[in-house]
Amino acid sequence: MSDLLERLRERGWRLTAQRRVVAEVLDGEHVHLTADEVHARAIERLPEISRATVYNTLGEMVGIGEVIEVATDGRAKRYDPNAHRPHQHLVCSRCGTIRDVHPHGDPLASLPAEERFGFAVADVEVTYRGLCPDCARAAA
């Protein structure tokens, strides 16, 4: 059983076939998938799983902090199972590929109190953009 599923069970969640499949799909991919991509891969293992269940399950996992929701553009959100370790994203501005990266320092610290405007700042998201090696070569 995947670590993710194990953690869900420890939280008292029912282990249904649907949740198992969604967790396995997420854990099994190196790239960050959209909800519909998760659904497509889940269907290969459990043909009757519904779109609503995939959305529900992803939303629940995000809600308890096991999975991170990433919206890098106006298109579909992507789901990142590496929530256990703080990291940021490096996105290719041409092909959209996402890599996890681990920069130095705490980016939250760079926002001084007088720039917080009364917000209770809880989190910071950092997205680096540039051309990936493949696209740089193709563009040359």
Add this chain to the structure above:
Amino acid sequence: MSDLLERLRERGWRLTAQRRVVAEVLDGEHVHLTADEVHARAIERLPEISRATVYNTLGEMVGIGEVIEVATDGRAKRYDPNAHRPHQHLVCSRCGTIRDVHPHGDPLASLPAEERFGFAVADVEVTYRGLCPDCARAAA
């Protein structure tokens, strides 16, 4: 006439009433509006303006770099007329409101070479998230 409109005219664009109104609405707000919010405000000044025209005009302004498109969540994109000055965004995780902020330091510097994986990193986007004062009050 707003600076934005002036710059559009210099690029050879036809100055229609619709484009004028969209530019005025964008320039006149301190927050970053969604396309539909721009449309709603535009209608107050020019009742027959269509949704398609607002989307077209915003897209054109983004295309030439006069306006920045901000997709901070899976909801509607927001449009930021302050393209001339580098800044980051502070987003309410409940209602989606956006404020411009100006943190200390250069966030690009925090990504060391060995974490760039051959990418030609050109830009970094920083989004702080938290509850805005209004939503914090509503949630209490």
Add this chain to the structure above:
DNA sequence: TCTTGACTTGGACAAAGTCCATTGTAGGAT
């Protein structure tokens, strides 16, 4: 003022996501 090609319009369409009444079932109780 006339002409013309760029601009606008409204409605159909599409993608992404939410909602809800109904049906099914995991897992504790017996």
Add this chain to the structure above:
DNA sequence: ATCCTACAATGGACTTTGTCCAAGTCAAGA
């Protein structure tokens, strides 16, 4: 082992956000 029942899954309607297009309109140069 089986029964219960609260929690979960289903699927289809609905909403939001955005795109597309054929037809009509108009800004601005000749």
